[in-house]
Amino acid sequence: MATHAKVTSIDALEVFRASLIVFLSKTHSGLDQATDEIRRTRSWIQHDRRTYWENEARRRARALDQAEQELLSARMAKAHDNLTVQQMAVHKAKRALEEAQDKMRKIKIWIRDFDGAVEPLAKGLNSLRGFLDHELPKGIAYLSEVQKIMEGYMEVQKRPAEGAPGGEIAAQEQMPAEPL
Numbered sequence: 001m002a003t004h005a006k007v008t009s010i011d012a013l014e015v016f017r018a019s020l021i022v023f024l025s026k027t028h029s030g031l032d033q034a035t036d037e038i039r040r041t042r043s044w045i046q047h048d049r050r051t052y053w054e055n056e057a058r059r060r061a062r063a064l065d066q067a068e069q070e071l072l073s074a075r076m077a078k079a080h081d082n083l084t085v086q087q088m089a090v091h092k093a094k095r096a097l098e099e100a101q102d103k104m105r106k107i108k109i110w111i112r113d114f115d116g117a118v119e120p121l122a123k124g125l126n127s128l129r130g131f132l133d134h135e136l137p138k139g140i141a142y143l144s145e146v147q148k149i150m151e152g153y154m155e156v157q158k159r160p161a162e163g164a165p166g167g168e169i170a171a172q173e174q175m176p177a178e179p180l
Contacts, residue, residue, distance in 0.1 A: 010150045017143040031129050049107050057100040064093035
């Protein structure tokens with residue numbers, strides 16, 4: 001077994017530890033943003049989009065009713081030139097209403113399926129958050145301890161040799177006591 005270690009840079013440990021701290025901070029921020037985005041998307045689908053398309057379907061149904069009334073009035077007035085325009089307006093209103101009803105069906109499907117589609121991914125985020133909250137701080141603390149140990153080792157290496165005057169006393173003061 002070797003009697004010395006070759007330590008080239010204790011500063012590299014400090015740089016790595018500082019990088020881990022920055023990584024931890026940025027990753028927490030990213031996870032918070034992702035979690036907030038999931039919550040906002042769920043709310044947007046369940047409330048905003050559902051309400052919007054329900055109101056839009058009602059508005060378009062009223063527009064269809066009005067277009068049908070105008071077509072009926074044009075037929076009664078026997079205005080053949082205006083009849084084609086009114087028929088096109090009715091077809092356009094029907095397509096618009098069908099689109100709104102289709103959007104409402106899709107929104108209902110998304111409301112029903114959103115948690116099932118997103119929950120497995122959110123669980124991955126939660127496990128990453130657990131790692132960041134519990135394991136990474138332990139690693140950062142471990143790096144600090146290793147750095148202190150290495151600095152202590154470097155101090156012992158810098159002391160004068162035992163044969164030099166005062167070297168033996170200085171070495172004994174700094175060396176940790178051996179366990180019994």
